[in-house]
Amino acid sequence: MSDMNHYASVTIELISGLVILFIITKILGKTQFSQITPFDFISALVLGELVGNAIYDHNTKLREIVFAAIIWGLLIYLIEFITQKFTKARRLLEGETSIVINKGKINYHVLKKSRMDINQLQSLLRQQGYFSIKEVEYAILETNGLVSVLPKAEFDTPKVGDFGLPLKPVHITxxxxxxxxxxxxxxxxxxxxxxxxxxxxxxxxxxxxxxxxxxxxxxxxxxxxxxxxxxxx
Missing domain, CATH: 3.30.240.20 (bsu07140 like domains)
Structure with missing residues (x-):
């Protein structure tokens, strides 16, 4: 195969891989990006590997990669459907949320079970705008690895309704x-x-x-x- 034909083949495979991944991610939905679970992470790795094989393994034909990607996409779609219908399957595949701070107290058992130390917890809390654990009443470790925080009353941000002020309509920028x-x-x-x-x-x-x-x-x-x-x- 000449260099020109080789580069043309790589170009076609790259474009095909991009189209395949785009179609699959559109079918699976935006949660593949915004709420990555351990299973979604594995899915992304496998899809990337399929496209990588199309580029670097010259013995692998493009139609085989397309077929494998379609089958994998269908499997992921089926699993997403199952997790929506059956709660137990959802817990197995997507995981469960964990309360790491409960009523202002750190739940060390949950931290240990989640393979998280205090420094990691502090980092996640700071990303939510809380620089001290004493400000937090509840902290929930989500399935995507982020922490949702409910602050203590004295550290909560006051809202318009708290002051009894007239409400104004909200407009999008x-x-x-x-x-x-x-x-x-x-x-x-x-x-x-x-x-x-x-x-x-x-x-x-x-x-x-x-x-x-x-x-x-x-x-x-x-x-x-x-x-x-x-x-x-």
Whole structure:
């Protein structure tokens, strides 16, 4: 096989592998990324290995990789279906949540069972914004390895309802400009006009949207725009 044919073959296999993985992950859903369980981790490794074989093992034919990936994807889909229908299977395959801090006290037995030490627990708590264990009333170790925290009352963040203040409607923030390009889909979706956007930028002394790194808008608020820092670009 000539070098040109070899590179062409590798290119085709890479593109095919990308398409296969994309289709499988779309079928399995977004939880493959946001809530990775031990089983999902194994699944990702196997899928990666299948595509790797297509690239580096020249004796393995592309149709064999496609077939193996499809079968594996079907197995994962079947297992996901089973975990949704049967609680016991869900516990076996996805694991269970564990209360590592209960009523302000560390549950050492649960920590030991989860193969976690105090330093790891402190690190996970800090990632949630709690820098002292004494601030935590409950901490739950989720199946994806993250910790959910319920703080003690004196360390909890006060809410609007706690002060009896009138409630205001909540609006989503909309991205209007990204990397010097107008996001026309968002303009159209929220009934906004390009001229209106230009007028809003002009109020801030910005004459060309291409000079804007990022701009966002929220209903009943002005457009918030960040220009490129030409000194560092």
């Amino acid at each position: 909309v991205t209007l400009i990204l990397d010097g390009e107008i996001v026309y889909n968002n303009l159209k979706k929220y009934g906004l006009k390009e001229k209106w956007l230009m007028d809003e930028l002009a109020k801030q002394g910005i004459s060309d949207y291409k000079n804007v790194l990022y701009a966002e808008w929220k209903e009943n608020e002005d457009v918030y725009a960040i220009e490129y820092d030409h000194k560092t670009s």
